[in-house]
Amino acid sequence: MTSSARIHPSAVVEEGARLGEGVVVGPFCHIGAEVELGDRARLLSHVVLAGRTRIGADAEIHAFASLGAAAQDLKSRGRTGALVIGRGCLVREGVTINAGTPADGGETRIGDDCAFLAYSHVGHDSRIGDHVVLSNNVLLGGHVRIGDHAAIGGATVVHQRVRIGAQAFVAGLSGLEGDLAPFGLAGGNRAHLFGLNLVGLRRRGFSDARLALLREAFRRLFPQETGAEVLAERIEAAARDFAGVEDVEAVLAFLRAERDRPLCAPRPGRG
Structure with a gap:
């Protein structure tokens, strides 16, 4: 623990915890002995950091968040993995992010600059990008x-x-049971594929020409009509017709990868 950390008198920081430069620990927080907090991380109040948890610089963690607790997985009771969170993440009130389990590498991993809004939950062994x-x-x-x-x-x-x-x-109030392809927009109970995430992609600067290629690729890969070719045939056709188109190749790589769940597909007859 560094001398520059500011720790409220009511907080509990167990011996062995490592706090970076400029860390602020607010009232009634509890930091476990194996926790590592990056520089300038801020715990506002009533935050619990448990287990083998490592959090990057510039994190902002709000009241009643619980990070790094053992997985809610009855098969793994008594065997707790790790939680790794990147830099610049925002964790709002009541968020829970569980540690990994030995069954899947033992680690839950979060990328940089993520935002977890109030009372969201990340289950064990999840992998979340930037x-x-x-x-x-x-x-x-x-x-x-x-x-x-x-x-x-x-x-x-x-x-x-x-x-x-x-x-x-993924739209709000949805139940997503299947894999959602890159750039896709899904929603509903149970969720189905509507098409491209046009609003998000335009906000990220995708040009009309780039979106047109993705739109055409999605139309071929996820047809609305019945009786279309099987998925493997659609993938191979798209690979030929969109060779060298980086966005489409990313979608094809996702579709070709091994998966445990079915694909999130369009609802038949719905545009």
């Missing part, structure tokens, strides 16, 4: 994978082992 946003009350089951710049609307539930591709968006 610049990801979870809105209020989002619940992620264990082993979920989320790519960079993805966002999830409020009160959405994501089934364990689901993958969400980079720059995808």
Whole structure:
């Protein structure tokens, strides 16, 4: 623990915890002995950091957040993995992020510059990229994978082992049971694919020409009509027709990867 850390008298910092330069620990926080906090991290109040948890610089963690507690997985009781959170992350009130389990590498990992809004939950062994946003009350089951710049609307539930591709968006009040391709927009109970995340992609500076290529690729890969070719045939056709188009190749790589869940697809007959 560095001398520059500012720790409220009511906080408990166990011996062995490592606090970076300029860390601020507010009232009634509890930091475990194996926790490592990066420079300038701020714990506002009533925060619990447990287990083998490492949090990067410039984190901002609000009241009643609990990070690094053992997984809510009955098979792993008594065996707790680690939690690694990147730099610049915002964790709002009541957020819970569980540590990993020995069954899947023992680690839950969060990227840089993510935002976890009030009462969202990240289950054990999840892997979350950079610049990801979870809105209020989002619940992620264990082993979920989320790519960079993805966002999830409020009160959405994501089934364990689901993958969400980079720059995808899941609408609020959804139940996502299947893998959502990069750049996709999904929503509903149960969630289905609507098309491209056009609002998010335009905000990130995607040109009309770039969006047109993605739109055409999505139309071919995820047809609305019945009787279309099987997915493998659609993937190979798209690989030929969009060779060298980086965005489409990212979608194809996602579709070709091994998966534990079905794909999130369009609802038949819906545009």
